[in-house]
Amino acid sequence: MKTIILNQPGEFQLISREIDDKLADNEALIKIHKIGICGTDYHAFRGKQPFFSYPRVLGHELGAEVVALGKNVDTEQLVIGDKVSVEPYLNCGTCQACLNEKPNCCENLKVMGVHTDGGMCEFLKIPAHKLHRSKVLGYEQLALVETLGIGAHAVQRASVTSNDIVLVIGAGPIGLSVIQFAKLHQAKIVVMDFNQQRLDFAKQLFNTDVSVLAKEGFTSDDLKTALNGALPTVIFDATGNPQSMMKAFSYLAFGGKLIFVGLFQGDVTFFDPDFHRREMTLFASRNSLPADFKMIIKNMEEGNIQTQAWLTHEAPFEELPNVFESWLDPSSKVIKAMLSV
The missing domain is CATH 3.40.50.720 (NAD(P)-binding Rossmann-like Domain)
Incomplete structure (x- = not known):
């Protein structure tokens, strides 16, 4: 599958990787359709992102499609073909913060695209409970949910x-x-x-x-x-x-x-x-909670949140290494840039 990796500050590379489609219990395989570019990605490119190591696959603002499900996934909550927003905060579930219902600041938190590889690729495995579906919204809107969650x-x-x-x-x-x-x-x-x-x-x-x-x-x-x-x-x-x-x-x-x-x-x-x-x-204030994702999707579906004006720049996935640096230039007037996979 196509994957973009940030080898070191200032150096993106388009590579090909094998798809690991062996799913664990309660895991899903998603196809990435839209990837929002955020401040974390810009800081990582510049070498100024805290808690970061290279090489890394960036990308945690994702609009995706469910293409496969592991065992024990609740099919009343998620089925193949669902359009989803990805909650990219991989918490341990056992630390004091998690037990106190604060998974956004888990003591062992791994944020996709920061502490572990993210979604600048065609397919991604993720715990099914980290996916938030909508029967109304498109992939572009779903890729904006994480930004709104902050x-x-x-x-x-x-x-x-x-x-x-x-x-x-x-x-x-x-x-x-x-x-x-x-x-x-x-x-x-x-x-x-x-x-x-x-x-x-x-x-x-x-x-x-x-x-x-x-x-x-x-x-x-x-x-x-x-x-x-x-x-x-x-x-x-x-x-x-x-x-x-x-x-x-x-x-x-x-x-x-x-x-x-x-x-x-x-x-x-x-x-x-x-x-x-x-x-x-x-x-x-760090990240957001699962309830925030649900609230945002509901408000977007009801028309209380308008997002179209946010998207000022867009590029095909393969073009990112060529256009990314131009988005750093203030004269480009980027508000939100997005990749189409």
């Missing part, structure tokens, strides 16, 4: 309500997914980015309430002016940029919540007296 889980972590002023820092795909679900909670949405085009896209797609172009030297007083004297009660930093993440502490209202959706390889520091004086709450 935002959905972060918003759930923050318990966003209609009374909140929500600031989303970073209007890339993860920031957009946060905006999507904060909007479902009817919060006031403020978006901050250095890129005016991304701010305009967020405004067009979600009718966000306030757009803030973050120029050099931007302060909390500037933000307060933009918000008519208020500050955000909830902040999501989706940049993965250390300067942005640490500066976000100064933007938060007293009693507010700060959620780091992005991450970087390093330490976060903050001024402790101010942290206590404001009685801030700091959250990390």
Whole structure:
């Protein structure tokens, strides 16, 4: 089968591998149809992805078709021919986090395309319970569910309500997914980015309430002016940029919540007296839960979530080694790129 492997930073290779179609109990074989490209893939290509080793087959945003099932798969939940979204978080099921129903942060977690080979191939074996089907959605939409899940889980972590002023820092795909679900909670949405085009896209797609172009030297007083004297009660930093993440502490209202959706390889520091004086709450948000996948698919099927505008770039599978680097160029204005297998 065709497979694309990232041998080392900056080096993709199209290879051929044998298909291992011997299925264990409760396992499924899927045919990959669509592969979303995400920040993890870009970071891996640049050599800046934490918890990563080479060579690696990338790809964890997948729209796929069930082509074979192992023994003991519940056929009321999954049958051959189903279109599915893939939950790419392979948890152990036995650690403290898993037993506490937090498989997204399993102590032994292996994320497909990061810690173990992912879906940049034609066929893939996966535990059947990691597949979420839809009788309505197409492969392209199903490949976007995992991206949306990152935002959905972060918003759930923050318990966003209609009374909140929500600031989303970073209007890339993860920031957009946060905006999507904060909007479902009817919060006031403020978006901050250095890129005016991304701010305009967020405004067009979600009718966000306030757009803030973050120029050099931007302060909390500037933000307060933009918000008519208020500050955000909830902040999501989706940049993965250390300067942005640490500066976000100064933007938060007293009693507010700060959620780091992005991450970087390093330490976060903050001024402790101010942290206590404001009685801030700091959250990390990692991956998403099975219930998030089900909720997202349901909302997509009901038309509450529109995804077509997200897809700005697409290429055939075999062309990835030739086009990937161009997607890293800010002038290409990529929001979401996708491969067709």
